[in-house]
Amino acid sequence: MADQVGERSAGTQAGPGGRPRRVAVIFNPVTGGGETADRKRDTEQALQGAGLDVLWLETTREDPGQGLTRRAVEQGVDLVIAQGGDGTVMACVTGLAGTDVPLAVLPGGTGNLLATNFDIPSDLEDAVEIALEGDRVRLDVAAMDDDRFVVMGGIGFDAAMLRDADPNLKEHLGAVAYLLSGLRNLRRRRSRYRLRLDDRPPIDRVGQGVLIGNLGRLQGGLPIMPDARPDDGLLDVAVLETRTVLDWLTLAVRVLLRRRKDPQLELFQARRVEVSCDRPQPVERDGDLAGARDHLLVEVVPAALTLCVPAGKGPAS
Numbered sequence: 001m002a003d004q005v006g007e008r009s010a011g012t013q014a015g016p017g018g019r020p021r022r023v024a025v026i027f028n029p030v031t032g033g034g035e036t037a038d039r040k041r042d043t044e045q046a047l048q049g050a051g052l053d054v055l056w057l058e059t060t061r062e063d064p065g066q067g068l069t070r071r072a073v074e075q076g077v078d079l080v081i082a083q084g085g086d087g088t089v090m091a092c093v094t095g096l097a098g099t100d101v102p103l104a105v106l107p108g109g110t111g112n113l114l115a116t117n118f119d120i121p122s123d124l125e126d127a128v129e130i131a132l133e134g135d136r137v138r139l140d141v142a143a144m145d146d147d148r149f150v151v152m153g154g155i156g157f158d159a160a161m162l163r164d165a166d167p168n169l170k171e172h173l174g175a176v177a178y179l180l181s182g183l184r185n186l187r188r189r190r191s192r193y194r195l196r197l198d199d200r201p202p203i204d205r206v207g208q209g210v211l212i213g214n215l216g217r218l219q220g221g222l223p224i225m226p227d228a229r230p231d232d233g234l235l236d237v238a239v240l241e242t243r244t245v246l247d248w249l250t251l252a253v254r255v256l257l258r259r260r261k262d263p264q265l266e267l268f269q270a271r272r273v274e275v276s277c278d279r280p281q282p283v284e285r286d287g288d289l290a291g292a293r294d295h296l297l298v299e300v301v302p303a304a305l306t307l308c309v310p311a312g313k314g315p316a317s
Contacts, residue, residue, distance in 0.1 A: 019132055020079040020102075023047070024055040024072035026065050026092050028084025031108055043083060043106065046128045059088060069095025077101060079308075081131055084108050086287030090149050093286070097141050097148040097304045104131030104308040113151040113287050117215040118309045130310050137314040139230040141304045142214050142285075144296060149214075149286040150230065150305065155275055155296055156193075156209025157240055159282035160185045163289055186242075192278040193239065197270035205266065207241040210275050212298045225267065231315045233302045237268040273298045 025043065029036040047054055055077060057068040065082070069092045072080055082092040083106040096103050107115040107122045114120075121127055141148040152158075161182040169177035193210055195203040213236045216225035228236040242264045250264065280292040 019050065020052070020077075022053045022055065022075075022077045023079045023081060023131075024057055024069070024075075024077040025081045025083060026057050026059065026068050026072070026088060028059045028065075028088040028108065031085040031088065039083075039108070042124055043128075046124050050132060059084065059091070064088065065091025066095045073099055073101050079104060079131065081106060086113050089114050090147065090286040090288050093141060093150055093305060094146070094148040096306075097143075097301060100306065102136050102306040102308050104134075106131070114215075114307075117151055118307070118313050120310065131308050134308045135311050135314055136306050137231070137309055138303045139305045139307055139315070140214055140233060141301045142212065142235055143299045143301050144285055144290075147285055147290075148301065148304070150307075151215045151286045152211055152213035152225075153283070153285035153296075153298060154209055154211045155277065155281045155283045155293075156191060156207070157182075157185060157188065158209055158211060159284040159289060160188060160209075162284050162287060163282050190243070191281060194276045195237065195239070195268070196272075196274040197237065197268055198272050200270075203268075205239050205241060207239050209240045209281070211238040211240070212236075212273050212275075213238070214300070224265075227267075229315055231303070233300060234269045234271060235273055235298060235300050237270060237273055239266045239268075240264065241266060271300050 027040065027043070044054075055072055055075065057072060059065050059068065065084070065088050069080055073096065079102050080092055080096060081104045082089045085108060088108070089105055092103055104127075105115050105120055106124060106127045107120060112122070115122070120130060139150060141150055142153060144153055161178055164184060165177045165181040169180065188208060190206055190208050193205050193207060195205065195210070197203065211224065213225050213228050214230045216228035216236065225236045225238055274295075274297045276295045278294070280294045282292050283290040283296060
């Protein structure tokens with residue numbers, strides 16, 4: 001694929017080998033709660049005193065971040081900082097995939113999937129310190145159409161849960177809004193799915209959804225795919241085969257107990273994952289919704305992204 005980089009180590013690089021000098025902040029003015037001007041001022045103050053040349057770029061409906069990120073790379077920045085929700089982070093990942101420019105994340109939405117998976121703190125000053133001084137890790141990304149994502153994509157239940165979460169509850173209660181939406185979707189109609197994993201024979205299953213992940217933790221830190229690694233050149237696939245509310249309760253307990261086998265959750269691995277279903281289903285990638293469809297194709301792009309993480313929190317740790 002066009003994004004794929006040449007041979008290189010995908011492990012942790014201890015320290016950035018010198019603080020970045022030119023930094024781009026991709027700032028989403030409509031996520032994160034509170035007043036936009038206050039959030040912007042707080043971030044500018046957190047970056048002051050570091051001797052940085054800061055390029056400030058705000059997202060718009062027309063450009064949620066991909067184009068801004070590519071423009072920042074063309075202008076020679078040493079680091080891109082995403083400040084917004086999961087959609088802003090995914091847009092920056094898409095713009096940076098296949099480059100050597102690192103991405104740092106300042107958590108600013110309700111999901112914060114990438115930050116959750118690498119224990120990036122929500123405190124602004126701590127997150128800025130990680131951006132400037134933290135370890136750099138090289139990660140795989142997943143490619144779906146023109147988008148690139150790092151954590152997880154899905155068709156069916158998880159996308160319906162995100163779609164149906166009340167915006168007002170998200171603003172005031174955060175991840176609790178997703179939990180309430182998930183409860184409302186427990187009885188949603190099951191679908192027939194056909195999976196094609198690499199060159200293997202197709203697999204037919206009936207269930208409530210399919211997850212395709214590079215990292216295994218969902219909102220709230222739930223380890224839905226505990227063996228997923230973001231640097232192994234593989235995608236992890238989970239088929240939700242739940243039928244009843246009792247199935248969901250049993251699955252939830254086993255996930256919380258971090259048990260790796262469950263009859264309601266069938267796991268696979270592949271480099272290329274093609275999913276077809278019998279009716280259009282909602283689709284998401286890294287917490288950002290896409291249009292409903294009955295077919296999707298996801299491929300891994302090895303070692304395509306550099307991410308700033310807390311010391312010792314890389315995939316090899």
